[in-house]
Amino acid sequence: MTNFTKDFYIQKDRMYVATDCIIFGFDSGKLKLLIFKRRIKPYLGEWSLIGSFVKLNEDVSHAAKRVLHEITGLDNVFMEELKSYGAAERDPGFRVVSIGQYALIRISEYDKELVAKHGAHWYDLEELPDLVLDHNQMVKDALERIKRKAKYKPIGFELLPEKFTIPQLQQLYEAIYQKELDSRNFRKKVLSLKVLVKLEEKDKTSSKRGAYLYKFDDHTYQQLLQSGYNFELS
Amino acid sequence: MTNFTKDFYIQKDRMYVATDCIIFGFDSGKLKLLIFKRRIKPYLGEWSLIGSFVKLNEDVSHAAKRVLHEITGLDNVFMEELKSYGAAERDPGFRVVSIGQYALIRISEYDKELVAKHGAHWYDLEELPDLVLDHNQMVKDALERIKRKAKYKPIGFELLPEKFTIPQLQQLYEAIYQKELDSRNFRKKVLSLKVLVKLEEKDKTSSKRGAYLYKFDDHTYQQLLQSGYNFELS
DNA sequence: TCAAAAGTGTTACAAATACACCCATGT
DNA sequence: ACATGGGTGTATTTGTAACACTTTTGA
Numbered sequence: 001m002t003n004f005t006k007d008f009y010i011q012k013d014r015m016y017v018a019t020d021c022i023i024f025g026f027d028s029g030k031l032k033l034l035i036f037k038r039r040i041k042p043y044l045g046e047w048s049l050i051g052s053f054v055k056l057n058e059d060v061s062h063a064a065k066r067v068l069h070e071i072t073g074l075d076n077v078f079m080e081e082l083k084s085y086g087a088a089e090r091d092p093g094f095r096v097v098s099i100g101q102y103a104l105i106r107i108s109e110y111d112k113e114l115v116a117k118h119g120a121h122w123y124d125l126e127e128l129p130d131l132v133l134d135h136n137q138m139v140k141d142a143l144e145r146i147k148r149k150a151k152y153k154p155i156g157f158e159l160l161p162e163k164f165t166i167p168q169l170q171q172l173y174e175a176i177y178q179k180e181l182d183s184r185n186f187r188k189k190v191l192s193l194k195v196l197v198k199l200e201e202k203d204k205t206s207s208k209r210g211a212y213l214y215k216f217d218d219h220t221y222q223q224l225l226q227s228g229y230n231f232e233l234s
Numbered sequence: 235m236t237n238f239t240k241d242f243y244i245q246k247d248r249m250y251v252a253t254d255c256i257i258f259g260f261d262s263g264k265l266k267l268l269i270f271k272r273r274i275k276p277y278l279g280e281w282s283l284i285g286s287f288v289k290l291n292e293d294v295s296h297a298a299k300r301v302l303h304e305i306t307g308l309d310n311v312f313m314e315e316l317k318s319y320g321a322a323e324r325d326p327g328f329r330v331v332s333i334g335q336y337a338l339i340r341i342s343e344y345d346k347e348l349v350a351k352h353g354a355h356w357y358d359l360e361e362l363p364d365l366v367l368d369h370n371q372m373v374k375d376a377l378e379r380i381k382r383k384a385k386y387k388p389i390g391f392e393l394l395p396e397k398f399t400i401p402q403l404q405q406l407y408e409a410i411y412q413k414e415l416d417s418r419n420f421r422k423k424v425l426s427l428k429v430l431v432k433l434e435e436k437d438k439t440s441s442k443r444g445a446y447l448y449k450f451d452d453h454t455y456q457q458l459l460q461s462g463y464n465f466e467l468s
Numbered sequence: 469t470c471a472a473a474a475g476t477g478t479t480a481c482a483a484a485t486a487c488a489c490c491c492a493t494g495t
Numbered sequence: 496a497c498a499t500g501g502g503t504g505t506a507t508t509t510g511t512a513a514c515a516c517t518t519t520t521g522a
Contacts, residue, residue: 013290015250016249017331056247056329088290088293097333
């Protein structure tokens with residue numbers, strides 16, 4: 001690198017870049033969020049999303065995955081950038097630009113010990129406490145994103161166990177859209193998409209009769225995508 | 235701020251934060267992009283999006299507006315965050331996280347002298363040259379965003395003059411969706427949305443008969459939005 | 469036997485698509 | 496008078512929304 005080039009960068013302002021994870025789960029018919037009580041200053045004792053500063057030699061997306069892994073023990077989780085939070089005064093400590101990333105995890109699979117160790121808790125979305133900084137706004141933005149995205153991408157399945165029942169799936173979409181759906185229409189539509197595989201097994205945890213379990217068939221879904229198909233579910 | 239707090243930040247990595255603007259226009263039935271030939275190192279002489287480093291005391295969104303104003307003379311332009319580009323090695327000079335922002339401008343309104351002064355040019359989207367760094371990817375991502383967004387938000391009007399004809403509007407949507415639309419169906423649908431005001435004037439630049447000019451009625455649109463309306467145009 | 473959730477079809481309505489001709493005007 | 500783009504209507508298909516009863520089974 002020439003001196004000229006070096007000068008070009010050297011005179012600019014450098015700042016912290018962080019990433020905050022908005023981690024969603026789904027349990028007992030409700031959307032949940034994983035937040036934690038901060039054990040260090042600043043904001044000791046306050047509720048916060050899970051985040052981290054991005055290291056100089058680390059991709060932003062990697063930082064988010066690292067954080068998520070540290071706290072849940074999970075890898076290969078659905079995670080996507082939400083947006084950046086770049087107001088100059090958002091963090092009174094020092095200038096920090098944060099990249100919000102939302103993750104959808106199967107709530108049954110996370111490492112409970114690890115979560116407890118970090119002082120993290122699953123909260124009902126409706127009963128969220130105040131979070132530090134602009135973290136409540138991040139949650140709100142993430143929810144809206146999920147609501148919209150669920151209409152054209154099968155992201156719902158990321159929140160369910162690998163095997164799930166149609167009523168569970170419906171509950172999930174009702175939680176996301178925050179409105180009730182007609183079970184006949186929902187079943188008709190979701191099955192017409194042809195991306196569910198019906199299993200022989202039944203799940204009897206929520207009824208005596210039991211409901212058939214299904215699996216999401218990602219392979220078929222990918223084929224549909226390539227043939228110009230547009231997933232849609234409302 | 236306590237010493238503890240200071241320490242908390244001080245030991246972290248600081249990096250440059252930049253913003254790059256993907257500036258779209260629409261002219262002669264085609265989508266255009268405003269790019270410029272760099273006049274300073276690094277990448278002297280190469281084509282690039284317009285961008286800037288974010289200053290320590292400046293909102294990220296403000297930096298983007300500043301850049302856009304510097305180069306086009308325009309304020310109050312539709313601009314929205316696209317996503318961040320945060321790969322560790324994306325800029326070989328030094329670690330730079332860039333926030334991509336896309337803007338839709340009325341191509342008739344920009345300051346031509348200013349644009350020329352900065353070495354900027356409007357390029358047909360299909361004939362874009364290679365751009366520096368990951369800028370081509372940014373353009374691709376922005377186009378996809380616009381394609382999707384145009385289906386549920388009336389962003390198209392940001393690219394047209396205040397007064398426009400239905401055929402112009404259709405051409406625009408054909409350029410965005412990259413497919414031809416049926417003029418009868420298009421007209422029917424767009425008029426059914428009730429957000430266009432028909433004027434008495436005609437535009438005769440593209441036909442002898444002339445086509446009626448319309449204006450977008452943002453007031454009515456805002457009312458529709460609040461009553462739970464969902465703009466849709468395909 | 470009864471309570472509780474699972475599963476199933478049909479009809480009415482709305483929206484999307486496909487499709488072809490006349491109109492107005494400047495040259 | 497003719498070439499060019501502007502403007503209009505209808506029929507068909509497709510998808511969405513509304514709606515109620517029977518089935519299964521554990522307690």
